[in-house]
Amino acid sequence: RTAGVKPAARVILEELGLEKKKYFVLVNSNRWLKNSYRALLAFDRLFSLFPALEQSVLFLGLEDKRIISRFEKSIRNRDRFVFRGYVERGELERLYMEAFCFVYPSLNEGFGYPPLDCMKYGTPVLASAITSIPEVCGEGAMYFMPASVDEIMNRILQVTESEATRQDLSKKGMKVCRSMMKKQDIMLKRLVG
Numbered sequence: 001r002t003a004g005v006k007p008a009a010r011v012i013l014e015e016l017g018l019e020k021k022k023y024f025v026l027v028n029s030n031r032w033l034k035n036s037y038r039a040l041l042a043f044d045r046l047f048s049l050f051p052a053l054e055q056s057v058l059f060l061g062l063e064d065k066r067i068i069s070r071f072e073k074s075i076r077n078r079d080r081f082v083f084r085g086y087v088e089r090g091e092l093e094r095l096y097m098e099a100f101c102f103v104y105p106s107l108n109e110g111f112g113y114p115p116l117d118c119m120k121y122g123t124p125v126l127a128s129a130i131t132s133i134p135e136v137c138g139e140g141a142m143y144f145m146p147a148s149v150d151e152i153m154n155r156i157l158q159v160t161e162s163e164a165t166r167q168d169l170s171k172k173g174m175k176v177c178r179s180m181m182k183k184q185d186i187m188l189k190r191l192v193g
Contacts, residue, residue: 012091013098016082022055024156025099027092027114029062029083035105035128035146036062040071040081042152047077053160055100058082060092097121101159101166104128105146112136116180119173124166126155140176142169 013020024043029036036059043057062068063085072078087095096102102118104127112133115125119140127133129143142159144151159165 012094016058016084018056018058018082018098020098021100023058023082023099024055024101024103025058025060025095025118026103026105027060029059030064030067031061033106033108035107037071037074038146038149039103039105039152040075042149042156043080044075044077045149046153046156047080050157055160056080056082058084058095058099060084060095061086093117093121096123099123101126101156103152103156104133104141105144105152106131106133107146109133115141115173116177119177122170122174124159124169125173126152126159136180137173138176138179140169140173 010020026034026036026039028034040057040059047053057080059071059081062071062083068083071081071083075081096118099118101124102115104112104115104125106112106128107130109128109131112127112131115127115133115137118125119137125137125141127137127141127143128146130146133141134143142155142165144155146152159169
């Protein structure tokens, strides 16, 4: 490695004003079906109730300025949130890898690759308990009902307060991801072979 050159992940985090393992990440925040607004409200309430929480929140895929404005007007703890548009795949992978936790409050999902993408790095996952998500993520995620801001808030608090919970989710998530990738490889071989 060249002296004085920062690893790409650190550069991205610095650009966004984030610290390694001190942020939650959500994706596809522009789409209402991804339910990011309820997660935003849950995080904001938590930051108001527990100002000592050290994490911040990164919303990715949020490019519509009207939505960003609505989000910003709805929260009290503006300095705890980072809104960013879509990022390149390599950046996304690094952001997943360096996150404290991935939150996926989706209301409608056909499969749900983002949680698996995070699980492969051992990033703990909090996810919606509806649609295909529990089938895909199995025991590798902690679930909540996505229509309940209070339930989302409680799961976030659980993962911030318990290192044992984070470690358990990390281990189980990596196991689920490996298993799902093997299943997909087998199905692909059957389909093409």
